[in-house]
Amino acid sequence: MTPFVAHAGPGSTWQALLTAVCLGLLVIAVLAVAGRVRIASLDDLVVPLAAVAVLSSLAPLADYWLSDWIGWAFPMGVVLLVGVLTAALTPLELHWRFPFAWGIAALAVVAAVTLYAPLTRAWHPPPDYLPLADDASVAFVVPEDGDVIEAGTLEVAVAVTGGSIGPGAATLEELPADPEEAGGLTVMLNGERIVVDYLESCTIADPCETVTFPVELEAGEHDLHVEFTRGDGIPLAPQVTDRVRFEAS
Known part of the structure; x- marks a missing residue:
């Protein structure tokens, strides 16, 4: 059984914040793939990442729901971060016309599907995995x-x-x-x-x-x-x- 390394249940602020950051990276990646945002250098990431930081600070307002999404949001966000940084530091382009974008998208989906269950058990275990409270x-x-x-x-x-x-x-x-x-x-x-x-x-x-x-x-x-x-x-x-x-x- 996967050990419980952290649990906060509904209302976990750190999990909600991490989920919000990952969702922000998803928005940046989608805009880049659609050609709405150009990512060719680190300078191109300053404004998008600043926007993600500002918006993620509002995560505690919806922490009850956002914390539940940590299992799939975190692995997806890690892959997208790697993809965005790779596009900024190399000649590879994160655009729908290039295989690199489709590869990152596929890898993000695979990571989210594969790691959802173990991450959820470890970070946000459902009630079935927890000891039962009788009358406390x-x-x-x-x-x-x-x-x-x-x-x-x-x-x-x-x-x-x-x-x-x-x-x-x-x-x-x-x-x-x-x-x-x-x-x-x-x-x-x-x-x-x-x-x-x-x-x-x-x-x-x-x-x-x-x-x-x-x-x-x-x-x-x-x-x-x-x-x-x-x-x-x-x-x-x-x-x-x-x-x-x-x-x-």
Whole structure:
């Protein structure tokens, strides 16, 4: 079985960003093949790639859907990037009149079809590959949704019911048979994953039901997201999450 090297499920910002970049490369390649964009040197790529960078920054607005496309978008994007750079650095032309363009198109399709399944299992595993969540739930105790708090260090409190929280970063062999016991927490602040250190001593043998950890907050609005996972970081199916939005002043 392909190992799970990263999973973020619906809403993965890094997968959405990577997908958006690959889709941007697809647009550039299609325009070049159609003769709408000429790629004969690296200078010809400055404006198209700048446009891709700007548009891909909007990927988090549609991260729930874009992240699902990573399995086929990434291998296709890698092939298209190679094709675009080759056209810019060599006499080969990325135009429908030349075999090079058709070769790149065929290779992109083959790469997307061939690598879709293994990449999806590794980066974005479907629920069938994930341990099942029976009755576990996770919730923020502090802060609550809509709170207005002081900027600085906030001791966040998270509680799990129907399961327990272990030390995290455990191996599957060390964990209980029940994937909801001695689980882990993945915490994201404003869309960025943060490393948290529990103030409690949670072990596999003596797990916790509630943990607290400090988070540094600047003034402004904040979005805090937590996902309860198996103790080795593998997500549960369905996902067990909670989210709060609050303001620091």
